[in-house]
Amino acid sequence: MSDLPRKAAILGAGVIGSGWLARLIDSGVACSVFDPAPNAEAKIAPVLDNAERAAAALIDAPRPAKGAWSLVGSIAEAVAGADLIVEAVPERLDVKHATYREIEAANTDGIIASSTSGFRPSVLQEGMARPERLIVAHPFNPVYLLPLVEIVGGAATDKAVIDRAMALYTELGMKPLHLKVEIDAFVADRLMEALWREALWLVKDGVATTQEIDDAIRYGCGLRWAQMGTFQTFHIAGGEAGMRHFMEQFGPALAWPWTKLMDVPEMTPELVDRIAEQSVTQADGRTPRDLEKIRDDNLVAILKALRGTGWGAGQVLADHEARLRGK
Amino acid sequence: MSDLPRKAAILGAGVIGSGWLARLIDSGVACSVFDPAPNAEAKIAPVLDNAERAAAALIDAPRPAKGAWSLVGSIAEAVAGADLIVEAVPERLDVKHATYREIEAANTDGIIASSTSGFRPSVLQEGMARPERLIVAHPFNPVYLLPLVEIVGGAATDKAVIDRAMALYTELGMKPLHLKVEIDAFVADRLMEALWREALWLVKDGVATTQEIDDAIRYGCGLRWAQMGTFQTFHIAGGEAGMRHFMEQFGPALAWPWTKLMDVPEMTPELVDRIAEQSVTQADGRTPRDLEKIRDDNLVAILKALRGTGWGAGQVLADHEARLRGK
Numbered sequence: 001m002s003d004l005p006r007k008a009a010i011l012g013a014g015v016i017g018s019g020w021l022a023r024l025i026d027s028g029v030a031c032s033v034f035d036p037a038p039n040a041e042a043k044i045a046p047v048l049d050n051a052e053r054a055a056a057a058l059i060d061a062p063r064p065a066k067g068a069w070s071l072v073g074s075i076a077e078a079v080a081g082a083d084l085i086v087e088a089v090p091e092r093l094d095v096k097h098a099t100y101r102e103i104e105a106a107n108t109d110g111i112i113a114s115s116t117s118g119f120r121p122s123v124l125q126e127g128m129a130r131p132e133r134l135i136v137a138h139p140f141n142p143v144y145l146l147p148l149v150e151i152v153g154g155a156a157t158d159k160a161v162i163d164r165a166m167a168l169y170t171e172l173g174m175k176p177l178h179l180k181v182e183i184d185a186f187v188a189d190r191l192m193e194a195l196w197r198e199a200l201w202l203v204k205d206g207v208a209t210t211q212e213i214d215d216a217i218r219y220g221c222g223l224r225w226a227q228m229g230t231f232q233t234f235h236i237a238g239g240e241a242g243m244r245h246f247m248e249q250f251g252p253a254l255a256w257p258w259t260k261l262m263d264v265p266e267m268t269p270e271l272v273d274r275i276a277e278q279s280v281t282q283a284d285g286r287t288p289r290d291l292e293k294i295r296d297d298n299l300v301a302i303l304k305a306l307r308g309t310g311w312g313a314g315q316v317l318a319d320h321e322a323r324l325r326g327k
Numbered sequence: 328m329s330d331l332p333r334k335a336a337i338l339g340a341g342v343i344g345s346g347w348l349a350r351l352i353d354s355g356v357a358c359s360v361f362d363p364a365p366n367a368e369a370k371i372a373p374v375l376d377n378a379e380r381a382a383a384a385l386i387d388a389p390r391p392a393k394g395a396w397s398l399v400g401s402i403a404e405a406v407a408g409a410d411l412i413v414e415a416v417p418e419r420l421d422v423k424h425a426t427y428r429e430i431e432a433a434n435t436d437g438i439i440a441s442s443t444s445g446f447r448p449s450v451l452q453e454g455m456a457r458p459e460r461l462i463v464a465h466p467f468n469p470v471y472l473l474p475l476v477e478i479v480g481g482a483a484t485d486k487a488v489i490d491r492a493m494a495l496y497t498e499l500g501m502k503p504l505h506l507k508v509e510i511d512a513f514v515a516d517r518l519m520e521a522l523w524r525e526a527l528w529l530v531k532d533g534v535a536t537t538q539e540i541d542d543a544i545r546y547g548c549g550l551r552w553a554q555m556g557t558f559q560t561f562h563i564a565g566g567e568a569g570m571r572h573f574m575e576q577f578g579p580a581l582a583w584p585w586t587k588l589m590d591v592p593e594m595t596p597e598l599v600d601r602i603a604e605q606s607v608t609q610a611d612g613r614t615p616r617d618l619e620k621i622r623d624d625n626l627v628a629i630l631k632a633l634r635g636t637g638w639g640a641g642q643v644l645a646d647h648e649a650r651l652r653g654k
Contacts, residue, residue, distance in 0.1 A: 015566070140547040141564055148547030175546040181534045188543040190529065191522050192557070198521035199557055207508045214556025216515040218639045219502040220467040220475030226553035227625035228618075229541025230519070230526055235606040236618050237468055239342065243606035247599050272574050279562040279570035288563050291555075295563060297636045298554035305628035311621060312545045 003167035004029055005084035009110070011075060011099060013040045015047065016115050017088035019143025021069060022051030023172050024086075026144070028064035033071050034078040040071055046289070050296055051144035058145075058300045058317070061324035075099065076106035084168065086137075088115040096124055104129050111161055111168075113137035117189050120182045121154030131156035135165055137176075138186055142292075145299045147175040147316045150186045173320035175313070203278070204271050211282040226302060227312050330494035331356055332411035336437070338402060338426060340367045342374065343442050344415035346470025348396060349378030350499050351413075353471070355391035360398050361405040367398055373616070377623055378471035385472075385627045385644070388651035402426065403433035411495065413464075415442040423451055431456050438488055438495075440464035444516050447509045448481030458483035462492055464503075465513055469619075472626045474502040474643045477513045500647035502640070530605070531598050538609040553629060554639050 008024050010017050013035035021044065024031050037043065055063065072078050079085050085107065089099050096114065103112060112134040114124055125131035135157055138150040149169050153162050162178060169176040179186055185193065202208045208216070224233045231243065238246030283291060306314025335351050337344050340362035348371065351358050364370065382390065399405050406412050412434065416426050423441065430439060439461040441451055452458035462484055465477040476496050480489050489505060496503040506513055512520065529535045535543070551560045558570065565573030610618060633641025 015564070140551075146547050146550060148543065150543070175542065177539060177542050177546070179535060179539070181532075183532075183534055187529060187535050187540060188547050190525055191540070191544060192548050194521045194525035195518050196557055196561075198517055202514060202517065205508075205510075207510055208506060208514050210558035212504060212506070213514060213518070214558050215502065215504050216475065216477070217518060217552050217556040218554055219504070219643065220473050220515050221519050222549070222552035222554075222556065223473060223626055223629055223640060224467075224622070225544050225549035226629060227545055227549070228622055229544040229549065230523055231537035231541050231602070231606050232609060232618060233622070234523075235610060236615050236622060237342070239615060242603065242610075242615050244599065244603040247594065247602065267574065272571065275558070275574065276569070276571040279558050282559060283562065283569075288566060288569050291559060291563050294636070294638060295551070295555055295560070298633060298638050299550055301632035301636050302550055302553060302629055305632035306625060309621070309624045309628050311625050313550060316546065 003164070003171045005082070005111075005168065006030070007032070007082045008084040008086060009034070009078040009082035009107075010086045010088065011035075011078060011103075012088035012090070012115075013037070013044050013071075014088060015043075015141055016139060016143060017086065018044045018047035019051070019139065019141065020086045020088060020115070022048050022144040023174070024084075025067035025069050026051065026055055026063065027067070027172050029067040029084075031067055031069040032078040032080075032082065033069060034073070034075050035071070044071075047142075047144075050142070050292060053293075054142075054145055054296045054300055057297075058303060059321060059324070061321035062327075063324065064327070075102040079103050079107040079110065082107060082110045085110045085112045086115065087112060091116060091118060093119060093123065097127060100124070100128055100134070109133065111135065111165060113165065115139060118185045120184055121152050121157060122182055123154075125154045125156045128156075132158035133161055135161060136186070137165060137169065138188075139174075140188065142296060142299070145296060145303070147173065147313050148188065149174045149176050150188060151176045151178045152182060152186060154182065171323065173316065175316045200271070200275070203275055209282070210275060210278040214282065227306060330491070330498045332409070332438075332495065333357070334359070334409045335411040335413060336361070336405040336409035336434075337413045337415065338362075338405060338430075339415035339417070339442075340364070340371050340398075341415060342370075342468055343466060343470060344413065345371045345374035346378070346466065346468065347413045347415060347442070349375050349471040350501070351411075352394035352396050353378065353382050353390065354394070354499050356394040356411075358394055358396040359405040359407075359409065360396060361400070361402050362398070371398075374469075374471075377469070377619060380620075381469075381472055381623045381627055384624075385630060386648060386651070388648035389654075390651065391654070402429040406430050406434040406437065409434060409437045412437045412439045413442065414439060418443060418445060420446060420450065424454060427451070427455055427461070436460065438462065438492060440492065442466060445512045447511055448479050448484060449509055450481075452481045452483050455483075459485035460488055462488060463513070464492060464496065465515075466501075467515065469623060469626070472623060472630070474500070474640050475515065476501050476503050477515060478503045478505045479509055479513060481509065498650065500643065502643045527598070527602070530602055536609070537602060537605040541609065554633060 008031045010033045121136045136152040140146040234246045235243040307317045335358045337360045448463045463479040467473040493503045561573045562570040634644045
């Protein structure tokens with residue numbers, strides 16, 4: 001018996017909403033999409049093209065027939081009969097609350113899954129008639145390739161909705177990570193933000209360029225993070241004694257005045273210009289669209305490589321393929 | 328004409344010194360190793376075994392005959408006639424300065440390359456008779472697999488020594504990153520420390536376990552970092568307008584009270600216990616030695632995958648193989 005939704009509604013067709021659409025139709029789920037922008041179709045098409053290209057290269061198993069999808073004219077029309085409602089509207093609380101009001105007027109029992117990267121579900125649930133069906137399901141770009149989705153319930157969320165969501169996203173080929181404690185920005189974005197902030201300081205202080213910082217990551221620690229994260233990596237670095245020994249050695253370093261703890265770098269026009277210009281220089285003539293294809297090719301290759309070792313994201317892929325073969 | 332050293336001295340046979348030994352003998356360089364510990368041989372052997380296992384699986388080109396190496400009884404004996412002196416002694420400034428005094432008494436012209444992860448080369452150079460030949464060459468564990476090495480000169484460093492080092496580490500199959508500005512801990516460790524510190528807060532506050540944090544990295548952002556770093560990833564996320572548009576959207580988020588800016592978590596016995604215990608639980612019965620092999624298998628697979636796409640660390644590998652084939 002399938003844990004997939006019979007019909008999904010996707011509200012907001014930006015890079016995240018379009019990425020969700022790609023994931024869902026690739027698993028054969030029918031979708032209705034609403035986006036007020038006149039160019040919604042033009043935003044969706046390249047994402048679906050990239051996703052199909054990636055899935056064809058990645059998935060070594062029979063893929064189901066694509067789910068039918070269409071752009072519709074209103075939230076009410078999109079959510080009618082949907083048992084999964086993906087909210088991917090702009091990150092403004094007033095916009096999200098208004099969206100939920102429209103959803104509740106037209107759909108009484110579908111799971112409402114917000115793609116927010118910052119708002120706690122309990123805050124999103126304020127003022128809802130049936131808040132128990134709202135969760136945060138926070139994905140990562142590109143949604144059609146990265147397995148991680150952070151699942152967070154709010155104070156009013158029904159435990160059964162969390163269980164249903166865990167099964168649903170697993171069947172979509174993802175790695176749902178259920179966070180038991182609600183905090184703003186959840187876990188992954190806090191880690192990314194801490195690294196990003198330090199990187200901004202290094203550029204602002206003229207210590208390194210964006211290219212040098214990206215190289216310091218992708219030729220070194222990034223290769224470790226991709227397969228084990230940070231704690232198990234340091235657990236190994238501690239030798240036989242593991243993490244305890246590592247912390248004895250490394251722990252004190254945290255008390256040294258190394259990283260910028262004091263505040264956040266001010267995004268002055270000069271800093272924005274510097275980072276924007278260095279990022280373009282670094283791209284070496286490639287457009288963001290060119291880089292998007294390179295990124296996807298690299299991610300496909302890494303996911304296949306980890307499937308070969310049966311580890312982490314590769315195991316998620318192998319499990320997904322096994323399910324597809326079993327159907 | 329080869330840029331490799333004729334003979335290398337390695338001072339300190341911990342995980343870093345042993346990793347340097349593996350890299351150097353795998354390129355055919357003769358090495359003398361000094362370590363005051365009685366069990367130096369026992370520390371070196373498993374690293375060389377892991378490195379050979381990894382190189383055999385990774386390098387698709389004829390590899391040179393292994394360089395001869397031996398453990399010797401003193402710093403003077405190790406550095407005699409060496410044109411590269413790898414300093415990998417404990418991270419204590421007094422120990423490093425004492426080591427340089429012994430080096431200078433026995434060797435007048437070899438490049439002295441410190442593996443320090445924190446001290447600025449200008450600080451290391453204090454009190455040296457010939458400081459112009461000292462650089463920092465900061466590698467990353469496992470040294471025999473990760474290409475990155477941060478090259479940093481001090482106030483007294485001869486520019487020609489930097490140029491020589493860049494060529495030398497490139498021929499070792501590495502990606503030397505020349506940092507033009509001296510700061511404590513350089514670039515990569517600052518980024519790792521910023522992420523590590525935030526991760527410690529998440530564990531301390533009971534928001535997530537070490538396993539959940541590692542999963543948030545390895546199933547998501549870690550896969551992006553491994554191949555493009557952070558700036559190019561966000562440059563893509565900005566769409567056609569690239570990084571400038573991304574910063575307009577995301578920049579303000581830095582002003583929100585998300586990550587822990589105020590201070591460093593105190594490494595209380597309770598926090599150390601919690602992290603050590605969670606790290607063992609997460610290892611699921613695997614010893615650090617077991618995880619080390621899994622890590623290496625994953626890194627080999629990822630490096631081969633990126634060789635296939637001709638990107639980043641994979642290009643470094645392809646270039647290295649081309650040099651080996653050309654010999």
